[in-house]
Amino acid sequence: MILTAAILILISGLIFPGIIGKVKAKIVGRKGPGFFQPVYDIVRLFRKGSVYSTTTSYIFRLSPLIYFATIFTALFFLPFFNQKGVFSFEGDFVVFAYLFALGRFMMIIAALDTGSGFEGMGANREALFSMIVEPAFFILMGSLALITDHISFYELFVNLHFGSNLSVLVTLIGTYLLIQIAMVENSRVPVDDPKTHLELTMIHEVMILDYSGFDLALIQLANLFKFSIYGALIANFVLPATMPFYLLVLGFLAVEIVFAVIVGLLESFRARNKMNKNPQWIISLSAIAVLVFIAVLILIERM
Amino acid sequence: MVSLLIVLYGLTLIYFALSERVNNYVVLLGIQGVLLFTIAFYNLRDINIVGLIFILLETIVVKTFLIPYFLNRVRRHNNLKRVQEHSIPVFYSVLIIVLLLVTGFVLGNQLEVKSIQSKFFSISIASLLSGLFFVIIHKNVFSHLVGYLIIENGMFLLSLAVGNEMPVLVSLAIMIDIFIGILVIGIFLNKVGDVFQSTNIDELSQLKN
Amino acid sequence: MVLLVFFAISIIISSLIFLLRKKTVNLILTSLFVATQIGLSAYSFIHKGETDSAYFTFDAIGIILSMVLSLLSITTLYHSILYLNRHTSGIKNECIYFASLVMLISSMTGAYFANHLAVMWVCIEATTLFVALLIFHERSKVALEAAWKYLYVSSIGVTIAFMGLLFLSAISNAHGIKSLDMKQLAIIAKDMNPIYLKITFLLVLVGFSAKMGIVPLHTVTVDAHTAAPFPVSAFISTTLMNVGFLGIFRLFTIVAHTGIINWTNALLIIVGTLSIAMSAIQLLRIKHFKRMFAFSSLEHMGIIAVALSLGKPGYYAAILHIVFHSFVKAGLFYQIGQVYNFFKSYWISDTGNYFKINPVGGLVIILGFISITAMPPSGLFISEFLVFKALFALKHYALACFILFLFTIIIYVFGKHIFFLLYSNPPENKNFETIKINRFETISQFVLFGLVIYLGFNPPVFFTDLIKSAISF
Numbered sequence: 001m002i003l004t005a006a007i008l009i010l011i012s013g014l015i016f017p018g019i020i021g022k023v024k025a026k027i028v029g030r031k032g033p034g035f036f037q038p039v040y041d042i043v044r045l046f047r048k049g050s051v052y053s054t055t056t057s058y059i060f061r062l063s064p065l066i067y068f069a070t071i072f073t074a075l076f077f078l079p080f081f082n083q084k085g086v087f088s089f090e091g092d093f094v095v096f097a098y099l100f101a102l103g104r105f106m107m108i109i110a111a112l113d114t115g116s117g118f119e120g121m122g123a124n125r126e127a128l129f130s131m132i133v134e135p136a137f138f139i140l141m142g143s144l145a146l147i148t149d150h151i152s153f154y155e156l157f158v159n160l161h162f163g164s165n166l167s168v169l170v171t172l173i174g175t176y177l178l179i180q181i182a183m184v185e186n187s188r189v190p191v192d193d194p195k196t197h198l199e200l201t202m203i204h205e206v207m208i209l210d211y212s213g214f215d216l217a218l219i220q221l222a223n224l225f226k227f228s229i230y231g232a233l234i235a236n237f238v239l240p241a242t243m244p245f246y247l248l249v250l251g252f253l254a255v256e257i258v259f260a261v262i263v264g265l266l267e268s269f270r271a272r273n274k275m276n277k278n279p280q281w282i283i284s285l286s287a288i289a290v291l292v293f294i295a296v297l298i299l300i301e302r303m
Numbered sequence: 304m305v306s307l308l309i310v311l312y313g314l315t316l317i318y319f320a321l322s323e324r325v326n327n328y329v330v331l332l333g334i335q336g337v338l339l340f341t342i343a344f345y346n347l348r349d350i351n352i353v354g355l356i357f358i359l360l361e362t363i364v365v366k367t368f369l370i371p372y373f374l375n376r377v378r379r380h381n382n383l384k385r386v387q388e389h390s391i392p393v394f395y396s397v398l399i400i401v402l403l404l405v406t407g408f409v410l411g412n413q414l415e416v417k418s419i420q421s422k423f424f425s426i427s428i429a430s431l432l433s434g435l436f437f438v439i440i441h442k443n444v445f446s447h448l449v450g451y452l453i454i455e456n457g458m459f460l461l462s463l464a465v466g467n468e469m470p471v472l473v474s475l476a477i478m479i480d481i482f483i484g485i486l487v488i489g490i491f492l493n494k495v496g497d498v499f500q501s502t503n504i505d506e507l508s509q510l511k512n
Numbered sequence: 513m514v515l516l517v518f519f520a521i522s523i524i525i526s527s528l529i530f531l532l533r534k535k536t537v538n539l540i541l542t543s544l545f546v547a548t549q550i551g552l553s554a555y556s557f558i559h560k561g562e563t564d565s566a567y568f569t570f571d572a573i574g575i576i577l578s579m580v581l582s583l584l585s586i587t588t589l590y591h592s593i594l595y596l597n598r599h600t601s602g603i604k605n606e607c608i609y610f611a612s613l614v615m616l617i618s619s620m621t622g623a624y625f626a627n628h629l630a631v632m633w634v635c636i637e638a639t640t641l642f643v644a645l646l647i648f649h650e651r652s653k654v655a656l657e658a659a660w661k662y663l664y665v666s667s668i669g670v671t672i673a674f675m676g677l678l679f680l681s682a683i684s685n686a687h688g689i690k691s692l693d694m695k696q697l698a699i700i701a702k703d704m705n706p707i708y709l710k711i712t713f714l715l716v717l718v719g720f721s722a723k724m725g726i727v728p729l730h731t732v733t734v735d736a737h738t739a740a741p742f743p744v745s746a747f748i749s750t751t752l753m754n755v756g757f758l759g760i761f762r763l764f765t766i767v768a769h770t771g772i773i774n775w776t777n778a779l780l781i782i783v784g785t786l787s788i789a790m791s792a793i794q795l796l797r798i799k800h801f802k803r804m805f806a807f808s809s810l811e812h813m814g815i816i817a818v819a820l821s822l823g824k825p826g827y828y829a830a831i832l833h834i835v836f837h838s839f840v841k842a843g844l845f846y847q848i849g850q851v852y853n854f855f856k857s858y859w860i861s862d863t864g865n866y867f868k869i870n871p872v873g874g875l876v877i878i879l880g881f882i883s884i885t886a887m888p889p890s891g892l893f894i895s896e897f898l899v900f901k902a903l904f905a906l907k908h909y910a911l912a913c914f915i916l917f918l919f920t921i922i923i924y925v926f927g928k929h930i931f932f933l934l935y936s937n938p939p940e941n942k943n944f945e946t947i948k949i950n951r952f953e954t955i956s957q958f959v960l961f962g963l964v965i966y967l968g969f970n971p972p973v974f975f976t977d978l979i980k981s982a983i984s985f
Contacts, residue, residue: 165307280321280393287317287401294408295310298422414707424679431675444660451668458675465682468690472678475630479637479674483667498656 013228023264122206336366430457522618658739673719724756746845787814891968
């Protein structure tokens with residue numbers, strides 16, 4: 001079925017934040033909210049009305065819609081092991097990355113639109129961090145494209161075989177990089193702590209301070225799906241495409257759940273970076289991506 | 304297998320730029336020692352067994368244990384601060400180290416020597432340049448020593464590349480190691496710390512006009 | 513066999529000096545060692561061309577430099593004794609001084625005669641250690657700083673040179689030669705890929721520039737010569753720089769008949785001219801005598817590098833220059849030590865009226881000034897004249913004029929400070945009658961300067977024959 005990937009991502013996205021919350025709570029010894037609590041919150045928000053500030057313009061009302069639309073569209077780019085995504089063409093991972101960038105751009109200008117100093121500060125940081133992490137994603141995808149000689153998601157993941165020792169290293173580092181990129185993109189620890197509500201230290205949360213009701217629900221829903229999209233990417237990367245269908249479905253869900261658990265563990269045991277140390281931490285991801293690129297060049301014997 | 308270890312060695316070079324604590328430098332040098340030990344093991348299969356054991360022993364003992372031990376002693380003796388100051392922000396030094404790594408690999412790619420795989424030459428040049436860069440951006444005598452040890456690890460890697468035919472060169476590289484490790488680190492650095500009461504190189508500028 | 517015996521004797525003597533803490537024993541043993549070294553030089557001259565102990569050959573350039581070393585060892589020993597009598601610093605420090613001196617002389621001899629690149633490299637590495645110990649003799653802050661910097665940068669330089677040697681051995685392995693013997697390398701050098709040879713030469717040049725004292729790693733030699741005791745400065749700014757020169761020269765002979773010789777010559781000219789320019793610029797701000805002489809060494813090494821790039825006539829001039837420079841520089845340093853005895857300071861502004869105080873010493877200074885700035889009748893005039901003749905013959909007119917201009921600046925600075933030392937108003941509050949002038953102290957300098965004049969204008973046949981066979985590669 002061509003929509004397998006999309007349906008699975010939607011399902012896993014709905015339980016993702018629940019798992020993270022439960023893991024974090026269990027580690028500190030609490031019972032924690034239920035698995036579906038975030039979904040209930042979103043449904044509740046959908047039923048509420050919105051309040052708009054008088055300093056905002058149509059951009060403020062427009063951006064949550066565009067943000068959600070881009071994330072939702074990006075969903076359909078991902079392949080499901082040996083089945084193409086709904087949209088699949090050459091160079092689709094570039095469109096994928098820039099759909100995300102479009103959504104983020106709309107959120108940034110909406111935050112600037114409110115005229116609030118705090119939101120401007122958050123927009124500023126968000127723009128910087130996403131700029132620094134972009135090379136990491138592209139260099140990683142570029143390295144994979146070098147190995148397999150194809151440049152669309154589906155072809156890339158179908159042709160990815162791992163034989164020698166060096167390719168094991170590439171897999172491990174690639175997975176680590178993807179996890180960290182996901183953490184940066186979703187504004188989790190160590191880049192940003194979603195629980196903190198001290199305005200001076202927020203990055204993503206501060207941009208959505210002024211949203212309420214339907215808009216806030218859209219934004220939170222989009223955040224859920226961003227996570228599970230990255231989980232799908234990791235699942236495609238890690239699991240081979242040669243297993244039977246039902247095993248693949250189970251493997252996909254398992255990878256998503258393990259990813260959520262890892263995020264929960266990372267959030268519990270790490271502290272947030274000092275704000276001025278964030279750029280150097282994020283640039284280290286790009287540096288490691290360059291190393292993966294060199295390793296791939298050695299692998300394909302261009303070196 | 305050797306390619307994997309060389310890539311991991313490149314990873315340690317990046318972490319040298321990234322870490323700020325003095326302790327991390329010492330740990331990274333130990334990790335480099337372990338990597339060199341493994342590379343030596345895989346590369347020097349053809350020389351006689353006694354020479355091989357000597358080289359392996361020296362790598363593990365001196366590079367992984369003795370030198371970090373001496374460095375730790377010097378660090379405690381001089382009461383070095385936990386975090387070393389940089390002349391340029393870490394952000395830019397990471398970028399520059401990546402650039403040097405890429406330069407090393409590009410340079411190594413231009414050569415096609417039959418008896419060295421060009422990977423060895425590339426990582427060795429990258430290590431030399433990174434060590435020199437490390438010395439330039441740090442202002443502490445201790446960090447200068449760490450930078451010298453990075454250069455020396457790069458030189459040892461290059462000597463492993465030709466070690467099969469001429470094991471005497473690998474032994475020479477080891478001699479420098481022992482010489483620098485015991486003499487320079489053990490004796491001179493402590494003296495500098497004692498006499499100048501600090502290991503900042505701004506104190507070491509009396510010889511200008 | 514002979515050289516191994518020599519090394520064994522040097523190790524035994526230096527250990528004895530270090531263990532038996534007695535002053536007279538020091539003197540006797542060191543004199544014995546210097547006599548042994550002179551005997552070795554004579555033996556090597558008689559057995560010219562023979563190979564000894566499988567890794568050493570008594571070739572011509574080694575014999576020349578070893579003879580220079582012998583002569584300078586005698587004078588260094590004499591002036592060290594005078595220096596240590598004036599600055600007492602405990603018997604242990606004196607023992608370390610003499611032991612390091614003995615080991616330094618022996619490792620330099622090994623470096624001169626080695627015919628295997630790795631053995632030469634080991635000897636050069638060994639000299640670093642002993643020189644650092646000698647620089648550190650006075651145990652002052654300045655000395656510690658100079659010793660630390662010297663040890664550090666010299667180690668980096670030697671490491672870079674080692675990388676060059678590793679690379680050379682790798683590419684020679686590809687041609688089937690499994691050792692770094694210089695003769696075999698010279699034979700197959702024509703077949704090697706030029707890029708590899710260029711990289712090797714570049715790495716070795718940069719590495720040994722720390723020892724020879726030219727750009728780019730010249731800074732530590734300048735600092736070391738400033739902070740060391742004056743006999744040590746005299747010794748290391750001459751014979752040690754000769755070792756650095758020999759390292760580069762050996763590799764130069766290997767690549768001299770290959771296709772990269774033009775590139776090598778261009779590189780040497782650039783390095784030499786930069787050294788002379790650096791020296792000229794730095795000398796304009798100089799305020800310290802020993803530092804002035806150290807920069808002068810930088811300049812002369814630059815001239816030697818330029819000379820080396822000029823083909824056959826240049827090679828002859830280079831070797832002449834290095835021999836003469838050793839003698840003249842040593843003489844200058846010895847006399848400056850005597851100046852220190854009077855003024856208790858090496859800073860230029862603290863001195864003055866030296867000619868009145870010590871006429872013989874003042875005469876030596878004038879002779880030294882004439883010699884080091886290459887005015888006739890100094891032998892350095894002959895060698896620099898040959899260098900410029902070759903430069904003009906190869907049509908490097910602009911470069912020759914530029915270097916002459918730099919020389920003018922250097923002569924100006926030298927003249928200004930030397931004449932300040934000799935003839936300006938005396939510093940106040942200094943009483944010079946109580947300082948005894950040692951009658952025999954200036955003999956060594958007269959001998960050295962006279963030797964330079966004699967060898968410049970009327971060289972004995974064996975000297976010119978040695979040089980000609982040294983440059984016949």
